[in-house]
Amino acid sequence: MQKDKAGQEIEAFGWIDRIRNLGGLVFVDLRDRTATLQIVIDPKDIPAAKELGLQDCILALGKVRERPGAQKNPKMTTGNVELEVSKIEVLGKSKVPPFVVESDVKANEDLRLRYRYLDLRREPMQQAIIFRHQIITAMREYLNKNDFIEIETPILTRSMPEGARDYLVPSRLYKGKFYALAQSPQMYKQLLMVAGFERYYQIARCMRDEDPRHDRQPEHTQIDMEMSFVDEEDVVTIAEGMFAHILKTVSNQELNTPFLRLTYKQVIERYGTDKPDLRFEMEIIDVKEIFKEKNFPPFKDKQEIRGLVIKDGGAISRKEFDTLNEQAKELGLAGIFWCKRDEKFSGSIAKLMDEDIAAELKLEKGDLLVISAGDDKVFSFLGSLRNDIATKLKLHKQGFEFLWVYDFPLFELDKETETYAPCHHIFSQPKQEDIKYLDTDPLKVHGRLYDLVCNGNELASGSIRNHNRQIQEKLFGIVKMDPTKYTMLLDALEYGAPPHGGIAPGIDRIVMVLAGLKSIREVIAFPKTTTAQGLMENIPDQVTPQQLKDLHIKTD
RNA sequence: GGGGUCGUAGUUCAGAUUGGUUAGAACGCCUGCCUGUCACGCAGGAGGUCGCGAGUUCAACUCUCGUCGGCCCCGCCA
Numbered sequence: 001m002q003k004d005k006a007g008q009e010i011e012a013f014g015w016i017d018r019i020r021n022l023g024g025l026v027f028v029d030l031r032d033r034t035a036t037l038q039i040v041i042d043p044k045d046i047p048a049a050k051e052l053g054l055q056d057c058i059l060a061l062g063k064v065r066e067r068p069g070a071q072k073n074p075k076m077t078t079g080n081v082e083l084e085v086s087k088i089e090v091l092g093k094s095k096v097p098p099f100v101v102e103s104d105v106k107a108n109e110d111l112r113l114r115y116r117y118l119d120l121r122r123e124p125m126q127q128a129i130i131f132r133h134q135i136i137t138a139m140r141e142y143l144n145k146n147d148f149i150e151i152e153t154p155i156l157t158r159s160m161p162e163g164a165r166d167y168l169v170p171s172r173l174y175k176g177k178f179y180a181l182a183q184s185p186q187m188y189k190q191l192l193m194v195a196g197f198e199r200y201y202q203i204a205r206c207m208r209d210e211d212p213r214h215d216r217q218p219e220h221t222q223i224d225m226e227m228s229f230v231d232e233e234d235v236v237t238i239a240e241g242m243f244a245h246i247l248k249t250v251s252n253q254e255l256n257t258p259f260l261r262l263t264y265k266q267v268i269e270r271y272g273t274d275k276p277d278l279r280f281e282m283e284i285i286d287v288k289e290i291f292k293e294k295n296f297p298p299f300k301d302k303q304e305i306r307g308l309v310i311k312d313g314g315a316i317s318r319k320e321f322d323t324l325n326e327q328a329k330e331l332g333l334a335g336i337f338w339c340k341r342d343e344k345f346s347g348s349i350a351k352l353m354d355e356d357i358a359a360e361l362k363l364e365k366g367d368l369l370v371i372s373a374g375d376d377k378v379f380s381f382l383g384s385l386r387n388d389i390a391t392k393l394k395l396h397k398q399g400f401e402f403l404w405v406y407d408f409p410l411f412e413l414d415k416e417t418e419t420y421a422p423c424h425h426i427f428s429q430p431k432q433e434d435i436k437y438l439d440t441d442p443l444k445v446h447g448r449l450y451d452l453v454c455n456g457n458e459l460a461s462g463s464i465r466n467h468n469r470q471i472q473e474k475l476f477g478i479v480k481m482d483p484t485k486y487t488m489l490l491d492a493l494e495y496g497a498p499p500h501g502g503i504a505p506g507i508d509r510i511v512m513v514l515a516g517l518k519s520i521r522e523v524i525a526f527p528k529t530t531t532a533q534g535l536m537e538n539i540p541d542q543v544t545p546q547q548l549k550d551l552h553i554k555t556d
Numbered sequence: 557g558g559g560g561u562c563g564u565a566g567u568u569c570a571g572a573u574u575g576g577u578u579a580g581a582a583c584g585c586c587u588g589c590c591u592g593u594c595a596c597g598c599a600g601g602a603g604g605u606c607g608c609g610a611g612u613u614c615a616a617c618u619c620u621c622g623u624c625g626g627c628c629c630c631g632c633c634a
Contacts, residue, residue: 018594018595018596020593020594020595020596020597021590021593021596022590022591022593022596022597023589023590023591024590024591025590025591025592026591026593027593027594027596038593038594040591040592040593042591053585054584070592071592071593073593073594075594076594079594096584096585097566097567097584098566099566099567099568100566100567100568100583100584102583102595106567106568106582107567107568108562108563108567108568108626109626109627110625110626110627111567111626113626160634163633163634164632164633164634165632165633183634184634186634208633209633210632210633211631211632211633212633213628213629213633214627214628214629216633422634423634424634426634427634479634481634519627529626529627530626530627530628531625531626531627
């Protein structure tokens, strides 16, 4: 819809975004998914112009004409032209919308979700959904080009509740028996490798009955992929190539590959999280050697004494420190201690400080040192503080900071139940050199696992899998999982299973991060709330007694 | 399951500390005027169970307790 169309007769279909009624002349902004076009109606010829309302769906027929100089609108992509209307047809009259449908929407999110079809008319939502489409298209292009084939796997599958809680589906034909909605295509994609497809992918919906968050939904979509005859390097290279292709395609950006790699141990010690945000520095530092000799009672006999140096940290108030101190103590830590360097040292540990220490810590004038001490919880505590401070002080650089986190432990100890739990998932292969610890000290076993992190978000998770039944059974045994639920996989591993591995980047999060949005709900057409409800569909909802009877279900 | 926060015209918010006359604004809506607007303008108007329920009080949008709902966080998310 540009100047070159001037003079042409066209039909314009769209929705009314704005009406400017000047009495003898009516301007209407007509929007479709590609653009907004100003149409001009003379109400003497077309009295219906007076009846038009916001969000009406109309057809406008007329002639495109170039606007005279001063009437051009450089803020509109179609601002050099307008449509001189000869006929209007209202195709779908709109009631007065419950909120004003505009880019900079004022309505709260619950109202937007209740009328999602109106919310989705807004330009930022249209852009996000189209952006998502472009990303998925780029993913498919890249994988197709690299000899992957797309295969669908069942949504209706077997309950495997050892991971997340399952959404269960009662069986009508078999009283008291249940299907479960797939939490992931994990089992099937491994079986596809056994079946010899070598390279598979799928846009896979995954359903997990756990509480949603700003970056988590009861159902999410991942680009699930698996490859045979590969090691970590092959999978990582494919994934990096895919992200590079996406960035190139959707925003013409070059991505530097290979990405940075850090071990799990490194990211925990330096950033206090397994998904660090590298858009700012401020690493956690080890100050135990410096302070352990200071005879400061709170630090006495503490396993860890760690801190952060906050450049220009003056913006942290005394009250905020009190709150942090409370939080630290609730975690069983010694609290939080601080020292500000101005003309001299001030703060709760000022008297422990001297110029030598300041020099060693590179604590310059205006900087703030915060320290906590205790067990390994200091890392997550300081890690979360690190993120909060960065947000408060606006330390985030522009752009995307990708990194791989690898060398995860295969198991973690659940301190309450004194049992081992899979740190990631139980199908990952132990590192060869750690297999000897499987029987003696499982916590020492590292997995052939890799997570892709970007700007503090876990975007993908993958591993090299077990293709040996005995190893896989041993892993089930360590975490007390029932191997009979996985018979189909275990059996398949005995029929010439190839070595294989894969990865599953989460599409919702990728779109969210690449679009610079704060909530996954902004890139999903019809999301659930953080209470797992569909406000538009009004779900979950009751069903009829007959439905329950068919399914052999009694409720309280 | 736990913590924080918010809930007042259709919508987004103010008002609430210090309980008291008619609960305001903007956008949207309705009516009128207006032929070059593009966040059009101008004039007028309608629109409120102050989330819900109890309590305190002569009197509650305001205070107390409970409850419901949204969002954020912890738990949880192999």
